[in-house]
Amino acid sequence: MDNVAMRADPSSAGLDERQLPRITEHLQARYIDAGRIAGCQIAVARHGQVGYFRSFGAADLERSVPVRPGTIWRIYSMTKPVTGVALMSLYERGMFQLGDPVTRFIPQWRDLKVRERGPAGTELLVDPERPMTVRDLLMHTSGLGFGGGKTLAELFSAQGQVPGVGFAPGHRPGSKATLETMIDRYAGHPLEFHPGTAWLYSVSTDVCARLVEIISGQRFDHYLRHVVFEPLGMRDTAFRVPEDKVHRFAACYRRDAAKRLVLADDPRRSGYREEPSFLSGGGGLVSTTADYLRFCQMMLNGGELDGARILGRKTIELMTSNHLPGDADLRSVAFPGGYGEVGFAGMGFGLTVAVAKAPALTQVIGSAGEYMWGGAASTIFWVDPAEDLIVVFMTQLLPSGTFNFRGQLKALVYPALVG
DSSP states (O other): SOOOOOOTTTTTTOTTTTTTHHHHHIIIIIIIIISSSSEEEEEEEEEEEEEEEEEEEEETTTTTTOOOTTTBEOOOOGGGHHHHHHHHHHHTTTSOTTSGGGTOGGGGGGTOOOEEEOOGGGGEEEESSSSOOHHHHHHHOOOOOOOOGGGHHHHHGGGGGBBBOOOTTTTTTTOOOOOHHHHHHHTTTSSSTTTSSSSOOSSSHHHHHHHHHHHSSSSSHHHIIIIIHHHTTTOBBBBBBOOGGGBBOOOOEEEEETTTTEEEETTOOOOOGGOOOOTTTTTTEEHHHHHHHHHHHHTTTTSTTTTTTTTTHHHHHHHHSSOOOOGGGGHHHHHHTTTSSSSSSTTESSSSSEOOOOOHHSSSSSSSTTTTEEEETTTTEEEGGGTTTEEEEEOOSSSSSSSHHHHHHHHGGGGGGGO
């Protein structure tokens, strides 16, 4: 897989190859030549065929290693839909219902309180208005925050990192944290709001990973390997990068005050080379473009790929429907100060994926019903069932949101659709 590119056939994919060079020119001129990112990779697939696949720039600037077809990337929060699929595979076995209280599986959370703000800045701890449910965890409506006050901005700030050794969930030196110990830790933190009343991007998907362990009786990484990765042929997707693949592992960067690229995680020193204790369902995986494309194709196919059935078609439909009350968008329900990997306007939310409403509401070209998410190092994907389309974009720049890759790529990809 190291140097074998996916074969691209624009005609079979229903893409106009006269339009595709716009993607190449845009990424090369505005990002690689301009030094805004070190390198990137993009795959566009339609009708089950790869129509465009291209690698740009360097995977490792310090060692002059180019991005190659088999480059391995930190996908951070693009782990979340994988976790959602794993948990929903247990739903299909009748092991839980979405409305089940989380305390059915995590009894130590029975005494969780909600933090309410009183007059003059005072805080009150009150009982939840209703129990937190499994669906709340899948939707980020659980009331959970980042325990201890850590925000995403703090997690990925330059001040919070050792130069050259970046953020790697579960690989912190000396840490013995596990999904199990996380549950005990959060038993001591009040909820930020009453479950179901707001949306806040948080550790909810890590709790989903722990539910997979509790319900299945297997370690989370083992369950993913047997139920998702091996059946789909996702050979390079895992919580660590083994020694024989380190040469394919990209470096991760951030920008300093002068907007110059600075090494944030050296692939040769990275924590991802070690077996993690904390198997983060919210952000712990590394993957390749080819692997993640197979995962997305399984979703677009209604839960099946190349004869391997991961989920049923109706379960995929359930996951990729907007579950926000009253068909609302994130803008109307987001908790103050909250963050997401997509814009909030016109964007609904399903079970671990954002779901777009009409383009006139999102103000971005596309289709109602497309679903998507992204990762902290600026990786993105979206799946558009109406156009039978998948786009996977990989790069390694912290934090996400530095550049609007999704909006720009959508403006470049959709004009190439024909038929």
